Amino acid sequence: MPAIRCSSLGKRYGDVVAVAGLDLTVETGECFGLLGPNGAGKTTTIEILEGLTLPDAGEVEVLGMRWGMGHDRALRQRLGIQLQETQLADKLTVEETLRLFRSFYRDAQDVDDVLALVELEEKRRSWVNKLSGGQKQRLAVACALVSRPEFLFLDEPTTGLDPQSRRQLWDVVTAFRARGGSVLLTTHYMEEAERLCDRVAIMDHGKIIALGTPRELIASLGAEHVVEFALADGAGRAPSVDELAALPGVQAVRPAPDRCALTVTAVHRAVPALLALLERRGAELSMLATHHATLEDVFVSLTGRQLRDA
Amino acid sequence: MRDHPLAQLTLARMREFYREPEAIFWVFGFPIVLAFALGIAFKNRGPGELKVGVAQAAGDSALAATLDRSPALAATLLDTGAARVALRTGRIALLVVPGDPLVYRYDSTRTESRLARLEVDEALQRGQGRADRLLARDERVAEPGSRYIDFLIPGLLGMNLMGSGLWGVGFSVVQARTKRLLKRFMATPMRKSHYLLSFVLSRLTFLFVEVAALVGFGWWIFDVGVRGSVAALAGITILGSLSFAGLGMLVASRARTIEAVSGLMNLVMLPMWILSGTFFSYARFPDAMQPVVRALPLTALNDALRAVMIEGAPLLHLGAPLGVVTAWGVVSFAVALKIFRWR
Numbered sequence: 210m211p212a213i214r215c216s217s218l219g220k221r222y223g224d225v226v227a228v229a230g231l232d233l234t235v236e237t238g239e240c241f242g243l244l245g246p247n248g249a250g251k252t253t254t255i256e257i258l259e260g261l262t263l264p265d266a267g268e269v270e271v272l273g274m275r276w277g278m279g280h281d282r283a284l285r286q287r288l289g290i291q292l293q294e295t296q297l298a299d300k301l302t303v304e305e306t307l308r309l310f311r312s313f314y315r316d317a318q319d320v321d322d323v324l325a326l327v328e329l330e331e332k333r334r335s336w337v338n339k340l341s342g343g344q345k346q347r348l349a350v351a352c353a354l355v356s357r358p359e360f361l362f363l364d365e366p367t368t369g370l371d372p373q374s375r376r377q378l379w380d381v382v383t384a385f386r387a388r389g390g391s392v393l394l395t396t397h398y399m400e401e402a403e404r405l406c407d408r409v410a411i412m413d414h415g416k417i418i419a420l421g422t423p424r425e426l427i428a429s430l431g432a433e434h435v436v437e438f439a440l441a442d443g444a445g446r447a448p449s450v451d452e453l454a455a456l457p458g459v460q461a462v463r464p465a466p467d468r469c470a471l472t473v474t475a476v477h478r479a480v481p482a483l484l485a486l487l488e489r490r491g492a493e494l495s496m497l498a499t500h501h502a503t504l505e506d507v508f509v510s511l512t513g514r515q516l517r518d519a
Numbered sequence: 520m521r522d523h524p525l526a527q528l529t530l531a532r533m534r535e536f537y538r539e540p541e542a543i544f545w546v547f548g549f550p551i552v553l554a555f556a557l558g559i560a561f562k563n564r565g566p567g568e569l570k571v572g573v574a575q576a577a578g579d580s581a582l583a584a585t586l587d588r589s590p591a592l593a594a595t596l597l598d599t600g601a602a603r604v605a606l607r608t609g610r611i612a613l614l615v616v617p618g619d620p621l622v623y624r625y626d627s628t629r630t631e632s633r634l635a636r637l638e639v640d641e642a643l644q645r646g647q648g649r650a651d652r653l654l655a656r657d658e659r660v661a662e663p664g665s666r667y668i669d670f671l672i673p674g675l676l677g678m679n680l681m682g683s684g685l686w687g688v689g690f691s692v693v694q695a696r697t698k699r700l701l702k703r704f705m706a707t708p709m710r711k712s713h714y715l716l717s718f719v720l721s722r723l724t725f726l727f728v729e730v731a732a733l734v735g736f737g738w739w740i741f742d743v744g745v746r747g748s749v750a751a752l753a754g755i756t757i758l759g760s761l762s763f764a765g766l767g768m769l770v771a772s773r774a775r776t777i778e779a780v781s782g783l784m785n786l787v788m789l790p791m792w793i794l795s796g797t798f799f800s801y802a803r804f805p806d807a808m809q810p811v812v813r814a815l816p817l818t819a820l821n822d823a824l825r826a827v828m829i830e831g832a833p834l835l836h837l838g839a840p841l842g843v844v845t846a847w848g849v850v851s852f853a854v855a856l857k858i859f860r861w862r
Contacts (some may be wrong), residue, residue, distance in 0.1 A: 259706055261862065282708040290706040296698035300538040301531055312527035313707040335537075356707070 210358055212237045213258060214389040218267035227253040242393040242406035244504060246332055250415035251395035252293055255364050258393065259290050271359060280325060286315055289358030291349045293365050299338035303329055303348055306337060307355055314356040316326050327351040327381055343374025350381055362383055362395040362427035367401060399504035411508055418511050426507045432460040432474040435506050439468040439496040444468055446490050456482045470503065524709060528717035533693065534726060546729060550679045551736050554672060558741050561667040569635045572597045572611040579617050588643030589642040613639060672737040673824035674797035679729060680756060681791065681817050684763025685784055688718045689771035693780040702862045719764055724758045754834060755827060759820040759840060762848030767853035772859045791817040819843035
């Protein structure tokens with residue numbers, strides 16, 4: 210039985226369609242990522258699954274149960290939820306906050322154990338408003354974990370955090386999964402999705418536009434590398450898209466206003482050919498970079514937009 | 520027991536309250552400061568010594584000496600110019616001009632001056648050997664509860680119950696809503712009734728401190744006692760506190776921002792500060808307004824508190840005002856539950 214199953218989910222706020230007919234299945238023990246730019250409908254989707262927002266249409270089943278059938282509280286006993294932008298009470302200590310959340314659950318975890326899990330033992334007597342952003346976020350996740358959940362919902366758990374705090378949170382999620390927990394997380398960091406998720410759904414405008422393992426999605430680009438370049442103004446003539454596509458090893462060309470990205474199978478063949486072509490045109494490079502293809506490139510190739518400015 | 524959600528929620532409420540120094544001041548300090556200031560300003564001093572003047576002329580010092588012997592009078596010798604100014608500015612209540620006959624110069628529309636006329640005449644006539652034909656004995660009464668401070672303390676108590684009930688509940692609820700903490704709680708199996716009940720319980724805990732502080736202060740500094748039973752007083756304050764907690768819940772049931780709830784709160788409280796007889800009797804308002812004024816929860820609460828503290832009335836006689844207080848609490852709590860915005 211899958212941990213979560215939903216079909217033809219729909220939700221609109223006035224004229225704005227937040228979720229437009231979404232089907233999704235999360236298997237037990239899986240870490241599933243909802244990926245997409247801001248406003249793609251990720252939070253609305255996750256809050257519908259959490260039973261906090263009523264959908265206009267569609268069916269939701271979480272751990273084999275449905276919301277609003279009279280056993281919501283029993284279902285909540287089995288879930289751990291971290292919401293985007295919750296501010297916990299400023300003047301309670303870390304320990305008091307956890308103790309409060311713990312009291313809502315029948316089979317809750319020991320406060321000390323949870324503190325150890327999120328590495329906040331030293332901060333247990335600090336007021337919440339004295340914590341750093343990363344510490345607050347770890348406390349929020351601790352409040353979700355204190356219930357010993359079977360299923361963990363994380364809504365943009367690392368947004369706005371520094372790289373070190375982000376990695377600490379990834380460790381927490383990895384440890385939770387190691388004990389058999391299932392996770393649904395939303396993020397707009399592709400790196401996070403690649404690191405944590407078994408499967409990823411890329412969302413845009415309330416719909417899933419791609420679904421698969423990170424590896425599958427990247428493979429769908431047809432090549433593993435991306436070469437990006439930009440030309441200096443006024444020098445020579447820029448090569449056309451067709452000319453670029455004809456270069457050896459190039460699978461796809463994605464022109465953008467300030468740069469051009471080539472998806473290539475072999476960097477060592479494509480780059481010299483590109484340089485030779487530019488040389489013949491008398492064009493001068495202002496930037497040249499290559500990287501392994503990421504989910505970001507998948508998103509760009511699907512939507513024609515960058516994730517961060519989409 | 521300690522790990523019961525209701526206990527934890529109540530503890531959280533209490534901690535959030537006592538870790539906020541401003542809240543402590545407004546709930547405990549402010550009413551005491553107010554009681555102290557008003558108690559001093561409106562202290563019933565009694566008539567004390569009346570200041571009278573004696574114009575400089577033959578025999579003035581003998582007259583002044585006679586007047587000074589009276590405990591009710593203090594006499595000063597003044598020349599004509601100074602005497603006129605002193606009389607006009609009210610620094611003396613009356614001027615005695617020696618001569619035959621004596622002249623008492625005073626403003627007969629001033630109560631104090633007329634009192635001085637009686638006292639001066641009495642002192643001088645007795646000084647001349649007048650004997651009383653009729654024997655009389657003074658019996659002084661100081662009716663407890665007739666002073667302004669006796670009126671004020673129960674009113675301040677009522678006002679404080681209203682303020683802390685409305686702010687204590689309304690502010691925290693709206694704050695939890697704006698910070699999405701309310702939504703976070705909804706994502707747990709917490710019972711809504713536990714959440715709401717935790718406000719009531721923490722209010723009741725602080726209520727005892729609050730009432731004890733103000734009543735104790737009134738008793739210690741101004742000798743304001745409680746004529747009725749302390750149990751009756753406790754019962755009324757608990758009922759009042761619950762009622763205003765319900766009203767606070769109602770005020771906070773939909774508001775999404777602190778600004779909105781503050782506005783609503785003042786809209787609810789301001790009329791009652793003025794109308795409900797906290798600082799002066801609501802009998803001063805025109806008859807046409809009386810039914811409205813009496814229907815306000817603070818008016819009813821103040822009436823009940825005064826009846827117990829000043830008149831020593833038993834609870835059984837307070838059905839009407841306590842009924843009004845209860846009705847407000849029950850209705851607003853029921854409506855609040857119905858329309859409460861949990862997200």
